[in-house]
Amino acid sequence: MSHIESVRLTDEQTLVILDQTLLPGETTYNTLRTKEDVFNAIVALQVRGAPAIGIAAAYGAYVELARHSYASVDDLTRYFYEVKAYLAASRPTAVNLVWALERLEQVVVQSWSSVEELLLALREEAEEIRREDARVCEAIGRHALALLPHDAGILTHCNAGGIATAKYGTALAPLFLGKEAGYSFRVYADETRPLLQGARLTAWELQQADIDVTLICDNMSSIVMQQGKVDAILVGCDRVAANGDTANKIGTSGLAIIAKHYGIPFYVCAPTSTIDVACLTGAEIEIEERNGAEITDTWYEKPMAPAGVKTYNPAFDVTDHSLITAIITENGVLYPDENGQFEVRQHVEV
Numbered sequence: 590m591s592h593i594e595s596v597r598l599t600d601e602q603t604l605v606i607l608d609q610t611l612l613p614g615e616t617t618y619n620t621l622r623t624k625e626d627v628f629n630a631i632v633a634l635q636v637r638g639a640p641a642i643g644i645a646a647a648y649g650a651y652v653e654l655a656r657h658s659y660a661s662v663d664d665l666t667r668y669f670y671e672v673k674a675y676l677a678a679s680r681p682t683a684v685n686l687v688w689a690l691e692r693l694e695q696v697v698v699q700s701w702s703s704v705e706e707l708l709l710a711l712r713e714e715a716e717e718i719r720r721e722d723a724r725v726c727e728a729i730g731r732h733a734l735a736l737l738p739h740d741a742g743i744l745t746h747c748n749a750g751g752i753a754t755a756k757y758g759t760a761l762a763p764l765f766l767g768k769e770a771g772y773s774f775r776v777y778a779d780e781t782r783p784l785l786q787g788a789r790l791t792a793w794e795l796q797q798a799d800i801d802v803t804l805i806c807d808n809m810s811s812i813v814m815q816q817g818k819v820d821a822i823l824v825g826c827d828r829v830a831a832n833g834d835t836a837n838k839i840g841t842s843g844l845a846i847i848a849k850h851y852g853i854p855f856y857v858c859a860p861t862s863t864i865d866v867a868c869l870t871g872a873e874i875e876i877e878e879r880n881g882a883e884i885t886d887t888w889y890e891k892p893m894a895p896a897g898v899k900t901y902n903p904a905f906d907v908t909d910h911s912l913i914t915a916i917i918t919e920n921g922v923l924y925p926d927e928n929g930q931f932e933v934r935q936h937v938e939v
């Protein structure tokens with residue numbers, strides 16, 4: 590699989606990201622030099638996808654810290670907490686953002702003899718977060734692949750591909766690995782309004798990998814399931830609660846309800862870094878609400894709605910655990926027990 594890297598730390602202590610807002614028409618890389626650059630890139634979804642956001646935040650925190658001088662390790666530590674709080678506020682729903690910054694905090698709280706030693710350790714931890722994510726996504730792909738017929742029809746939502754992670758993606762990982770193993774998946778990618786991650790990113794990534802992909806509007810997902818074209822639905826996630834309730838791109842929960850109606854397996858592909866066992870149920874997950882202009886203005890040359898119309902633009906929704914067939918992590922496939930309950934904590938702490 591030819592890998593398209595979406596987040597990279599350079600030797601010049603800068604962060605380079607693939608600007609995902611310009612895909613598929615332009616493959617443009619932006620250089621981020623400050624915490625403000627990183628914050629704005631995450632808010633604008635230039636870098637997006639829960640794991641990729643975490644990696645960008647870890648790299649971004651390091652890049653910001655490395656560009657200043659410090660009188661002492663305590664001075665650097667104080668500034669780390671300022672940068673952590675600032676970057677953590679960029680997007681609230683994907684837990685990987687805070688998870689990655691807390692990984693750096695675990696480094697900061699150790700005892701360090703010099704500023705240089707601590708900065709080096711922070712860079713290495715950020716690099717390890719990226720390397721780990723690639724290994725995790727490949728493992729998710731292998732576990733998911735084992736569940737799928739060689740010629741399965743797959744429905745995807747939003748984009749949980751290689752560019753949303755360090756490599757492979759989560760929901761798309763089995764598709765890339767299957768392609769390498771000679772599988773002939775037929776993928777239906779729904780466009781995923783309002784930001785069209787399915788049309789712009791998933792269709793693009795699958796075409797780049799020569800995987801059969803058909804783009805559909807979100808409101809066509811039901812008919813492709815009714816017509817028997819879909820053998821399984823694969824989605825990513827932004828935060829999985831302790832009971833298995835899952836926050837993912839807006840529209841996911843509706844897909845799960847339709848899948849339940851047609852008896853189609855609904856799989857959540859979840860790195861354990863996206864599981865938040867401190868969050869007991871989906872009701873506790875903060876849902877980011879974004880600017881309504883993404884609905885009315887982003888893709889249209891002419892007005893698509895009356896001027897001044899009210900909008901409501903929740904970027905995510907929560908799929909109830911009762912609608913999820915299995916949660917696939919790097920540790921394996923987690924099915925609900927006989928009472929329909931997911932023992933997520935046990936699965937995470939293997």
Ligand SMILES: CSC[C@H]1O[C@H](OP(=O)(O)O)[C@H](O)[C@@H]1O
Nearest residue numbers: 637638639749753825826837838
């Ligand atoms: C492996 S990416 C998970 C998740 O992230 C996406 O959200 P966004 O495009 O807003 O960053 C989407 O919900 C994906 O399913």
